[in-house]
Amino acid sequence: MINKVAKKMWMLRLMLLLSSLAAASSSNVKPGSGCQEKCGHVTVPYPFGIDNSMRAMNKNFFLNCSRRDSLPKLVIGDLEVFNLSIENGSMIASFFTAHRCYDGLGNRTSDYNEPYVKLGSRPWRLSDTRNKLTAIGCDTSAYMGDPDGSFWTGCISMCTNESAKLNESSCSGIGCCQILLPKSLKSLNLTLRSVNDHEDMGRFMPCDYALLADETFNIAEFLASEDKSSSNVTIEWVVKEKKCPDDPNSKVYGCGDNTACYYSENGQGYRCRCKPGFQGNPYLGCVDIDECLDEEEYLCEGNCKNTIGSYTCDCPVGMYGVGKVGCRGFRIITIIASCVVVLGLLFLLPIGLWRWYKFIKRRRKIKRKQEFFKRNGGLLLRQELSSNEGNIEKTKLFTSKDLEKATDNYNVSRILGQGGQGTVFKGMLTDGRIVAVKKSKSVHESNVEQFINEVVILSQINHRNVVKLLGCCLETEVPLLVYEFIPNGSLYQYIHEQTEDQLPITWEMRLRIAVEVSGALSYLHSAASIPIYHRDIKSANILLDNKYRAKISDFGTSSSMAVDQTHLTTQVKGTFGYLDPEYFRSSQFTEKSDVYSFGVVLVELLTGQKPIRLVETEENRSLAAYFLQVINENRLFEVLDAEVLREAKKEEVITVAMVAKRSLNLNGKKRPTMKEVALELAGIRASIGDSVLQQCEEIDFVDYDNARNFKTGSSSTGSFFNSVTFSVDGDPLLSNKW
Ligand SMILES: *[C@@H]1O[C@H](CO)[C@@H](O)[C@H](O)[C@H]1NC(C)=O
Ligand SMILES: *[C@@H]1O[C@H](CO)[C@@H](O)[C@H](O)[C@H]1NC(C)=O
Ligand SMILES: *[C@@H]1O[C@H](CO)[C@@H](O)[C@H](O)[C@H]1NC(C)=O
Ligand SMILES: *[C@@H]1O[C@H](CO)[C@@H](O)[C@H](O)[C@H]1NC(C)=O
Ligand SMILES: *[C@@H]1O[C@H](CO)[C@@H](O)[C@H](O)[C@H]1NC(C)=O
Ligand SMILES: *[C@@H]1O[C@H](CO)[C@@H](O)[C@H](O)[C@H]1NC(C)=O
Numbered sequence: 155m156i157n158k159v160a161k162k163m164w165m166l167r168l169m170l171l172l173s174s175l176a177a178a179s180s181s182n183v184k185p186g187s188g189c190q191e192k193c194g195h196v197t198v199p200y201p202f203g204i205d206n207s208m209r210a211m212n213k214n215f216f217l218n219c220s221r222r223d224s225l226p227k228l229v230i231g232d233l234e235v236f237n238l239s240i241e242n243g244s245m246i247a248s249f250f251t252a253h254r255c256y257d258g259l260g261n262r263t264s265d266y267n268e269p270y271v272k273l274g275s276r277p278w279r280l281s282d283t284r285n286k287l288t289a290i291g292c293d294t295s296a297y298m299g300d301p302d303g304s305f306w307t308g309c310i311s312m313c314t315n316e317s318a319k320l321n322e323s324s325c326s327g328i329g330c331c332q333i334l335l336p337k338s339l340k341s342l343n344l345t346l347r348s349v350n351d352h353e354d355m356g357r358f359m360p361c362d363y364a365l366l367a368d369e370t371f372n373i374a375e376f377l378a379s380e381d382k383s384s385s386n387v388t389i390e391w392v393v394k395e396k397k398c399p400d401d402p403n404s405k406v407y408g409c410g411d412n413t414a415c416y417y418s419e420n421g422q423g424y425r426c427r428c429k430p431g432f433q434g435n436p437y438l439g440c441v442d443i444d445e446c447l448d449e450e451e452y453l454c455e456g457n458c459k460n461t462i463g464s465y466t467c468d469c470p471v472g473m474y475g476v477g478k479v480g481c482r483g484f485r486i487i488t489i490i491a492s493c494v495v496v497l498g499l500l501f502l503l504p505i506g507l508w509r510w511y512k513f514i515k516r517r518r519k520i521k522r523k524q525e526f527f528k529r530n531g532g533l534l535l536r537q538e539l540s541s542n543e544g545n546i547e548k549t550k551l552f553t554s555k556d557l558e559k560a561t562d563n564y565n566v567s568r569i570l571g572q573g574g575q576g577t578v579f580k581g582m583l584t585d586g587r588i589v590a591v592k593k594s595k596s597v598h599e600s601n602v603e604q605f606i607n608e609v610v611i612l613s614q615i616n617h618r619n620v621v622k623l624l625g626c627c628l629e630t631e632v633p634l635l636v637y638e639f640i641p642n643g644s645l646y647q648y649i650h651e652q653t654e655d656q657l658p659i660t661w662e663m664r665l666r667i668a669v670e671v672s673g674a675l676s677y678l679h680s681a682a683s684i685p686i687y688h689r690d691i692k693s694a695n696i697l698l699d700n701k702y703r704a705k706i707s708d709f710g711t712s713s714s715m716a717v718d719q720t721h722l723t724t725q726v727k728g729t730f731g732y733l734d735p736e737y738f739r740s741s742q743f744t745e746k747s748d749v750y751s752f753g754v755v756l757v758e759l760l761t762g763q764k765p766i767r768l769v770e771t772e773e774n775r776s777l778a779a780y781f782l783q784v785i786n787e788n789r790l791f792e793v794l795d796a797e798v799l800r801e802a803k804k805e806e807v808i809t810v811a812m813v814a815k816r817s818l819n820l821n822g823k824k825r826p827t828m829k830e831v832a833l834e835l836a837g838i839r840a841s842i843g844d845s846v847l848q849q850c851e852e853i854d855f856v857d858y859d860n861a862r863n864f865k866t867g868s869s870s871t872g873s874f875f876n877s878v879t880f881s882v883d884g885d886p887l888l889s890n891k892w
């Protein structure tokens with residue numbers, strides 16, 4: 155039910171709205187120019203009307219159109235109306251002037267009238283702002299007053315000589331005077347007087363004038379014109395001599411649609427005018443202005459759209475600003491700036507992503523390094539090293555970055571050698587030290603502890619004839635070892651790959667190298683805190699420094715007692731040709747296995763032949779076996795190296811050969827210890843001469859305190875080394891450990 159009623163109400167409202175619209179459009183027809191009345195030249199707009207009073211709003215606006223003359227005149231009583239203005243609420247009408255002329259003797263030559271105006275009850279008044287009472291003459295007084303004579307007011311113009319001639323363009327005050335009209339007059343009497351009737355004064359101005367005129371009045375024009383009987387005044391009219399209603403929305407009497415009421419102080423009442431955005435005759439109703447059609451009046455550079463009472467104007471795409479004021483194209487700078495911003499964003503985004511990617515990558519790398527460090531036993535090593543405080547400085551933990559830099563990122567040109575255990579690179583540390591970096595082959599988890607042990611042990615060895623381990627790097631996937639760099643290659647190269655520019659390897663050198671190597675091995679076997687077996691003694695692992703001093707290297711397969719208590723290994727390691735046959739058979743490595751390998755090196759030094767000989771027959775391929783056979787057949791001097799044969803004394807060669815022979819004994823137990831070998835070789839060397847003796851001071855392995863004990867303990871007049879040499883075999887003192 156409620157719904158139905160609401161629907162009906164809505165329908166009713168719609169109909170009302172439609173009918174009001176229809177009414178508005180019908181009223182719009184009225185102000186059409188074709189329908190406007192005219193009287194002569196003067197258009198008579200509503201609310202005015204002529205002839206038929208029905209056309210005027212009311213009787214107050216009814217005007218007479220006098221058709222007595224050829225051209226019809228719009229008249230109000232005697233006054234002719236020239237112009238009716240709806241906008242200003244004004245009309246322009248003619249008004250009679252008062253004038254009188256004299257002959258200069260006091261006799262009037264033309265008569266005068268006393269004009270008056272009576273607007274009656276109409277809501278019309280003489281404008282007090284536009285109109286003025288003007289008197290012209292040199293003996294003239296002009297007055298105006300209401301017909302009742304309740305007030306009079308006026309001005310007097312007197313002048314005595316020609317200098318007072320009228321200023322013709324305006325009323326200067328000499329020869330003419332002006333006063334404003336009193337407010338809101340509806341009727342007025344005008345009077346003109348001459349004080350002296352122009353007897354003396356005013357001879358040069360024979361006429362007096364008194365007139366009401368608006369601002370269009372011009373004295374010169376007036377004086378020049380023939381008909382001086384009238385002047386134009388402005389009359390203001392209002393719809394009603396009332397104030398506007400307080401409620402601005404209320405329908406005001408006389409005003410049409412879309413209008414507003416306004417009060418005129420002069421007219422003492424209200425008038426109507428169109429609301430902003432509307433046009434037309436406000437007394438008939440105003441219609442919306444289509445501003446978009448009038449581009450001159452209503453500026454719009456954009457897309458104009460008319461609305462009721464107004465219009466919108468949006469700047470077109472690509473322009474900015476207020477359309478009603480003016481649209482502007484984007485300035486080049488704005489375009490460039492926005493391009494820069496966009497490009498910047500496009501540019502920054504990948505950079506940001508790249509940075510982020512880098513960051514992630516770096517973090518992953520660091521994590522990986524830490525993992526490697528852990529896996530490679532870094533923690534264990536660090537612990538070991540810190541428990542062994544004296545050596546921390548010597549063994550350094552290098553970072554992977556250090557070594558990458560040192561080896562020029564493991565450049566192929568830096569490779570010194572490649573072996574079963576890994577690749578050795580030459581590198582230069584930031585402090586300028588030349589080093590050899592050994593990149594181990596993958597280290598299995600199970601070997602890590604051993605590897606660490608090895609590093610720890612090597613770091614503890616500080617022997618002149620052992621390659622010094624400077625440090626290691628555990629951050630990489632495979633551990634890296636950093637050694638001091640030994641410039642002159644290996645003994646193997648020196649013996650077997652002699653180049654022409656190399657010094658020939660003298661007997662003296664051979665002997666010294668043998669002494670140095672045996673001394674270092676002896677030290678490793680017995681003097682170091684835990685016995686260390688090299689397990690891969692061969693001439694290729696004996697390096698020569700710049701003074702051709704021997705340096706044992708490559709402890710990759712070495713083991714210490716601590717790690718390998720049983721000496722039993724599942725895998726026989728070593729190099730064929732140097733390998734102890736007993737160890738090969740039993741898989742049990744002993745200190746004598748190193749002695750055997752050293753024996754082979756001795757034979758190499760003596761014969762200059764490789765451990766595996768290049769001969770057809772299988773049995774004599776091993777240099778060791780061949781050597782033993784040669785000794786047995788007493789043909790030693792047939793196989794000696796030419797250099798040795800030339801330089802060495804027979805006894806020295808024989809002694810060294812004997813040491814080699816015993817070292818190569820197939821029964822390990824019958825081989826001498828490394829210490830015995832060392833002492834024996836040192837003895838031979840000492841016997842060579844005093845000059846050599848001095849060099850012997852460089853032999854580190856000798857414990858000098860013990861040596862002195864020997865010396866003082868024996869009455870031998872020979873050198874300490876001599877006495878040792880002869881007491882090696884079976885000497886209980888020497889076969890015991892130092
Ligand atoms: C009234 O005067 C105005 C200008 O003063 C003029 O534009 C208009 O046409 C005049 N009206 C008539 C009816 O003469
Ligand atoms: C118009 O003329 C009639 C008769 O001639 C007169 O009664 C009336 O007052 C006149 N109206 C005006 C406004 O002059
Ligand atoms: C209305 O008054 C203004 C100045 O007040 C004037 O410029 C304009 O011409 C007048 N319009 C008419 C139709 O008299
Ligand atoms: C006016 O003129 C007449 C002659 O035309 C003369 O008689 C008379 O005296 C003059 N003056 C006055 C004041 O009438
Ligand atoms: C104003 O003029 C009228 C008409 O001439 C007249 O009847 C009236 O008496 C005059 N009023 C005065 C005060 O002179
Ligand atoms: C006009 O009057 C002024 C003083 O009012 C006087 O100085 C001047 O000489 C007079 N001129 C003539 C032509 O009389």
Ligand SMILES: *[C@@H]1O[C@H](CO)[C@@H](O)[C@H](O)[C@H]1NC(C)=O
Nearest residue numbers: 319320321322323324325326
């Ligand atoms: C009239 O007055 C104007 C200024 O108001 C002045 O420039 C002009 O010279 C005067 N003319 C005469 C003849 O006095």
Ligand SMILES: *[C@@H]1O[C@H](CO)[C@@H](O)[C@H](O)[C@H]1NC(C)=O
Nearest residue numbers: 236237246247248384385386
């Ligand atoms: C009065 O105004 C009308 C129209 O504006 C004009 O034609 C006429 O000449 C004017 N009359 C005088 C005396 O200025």
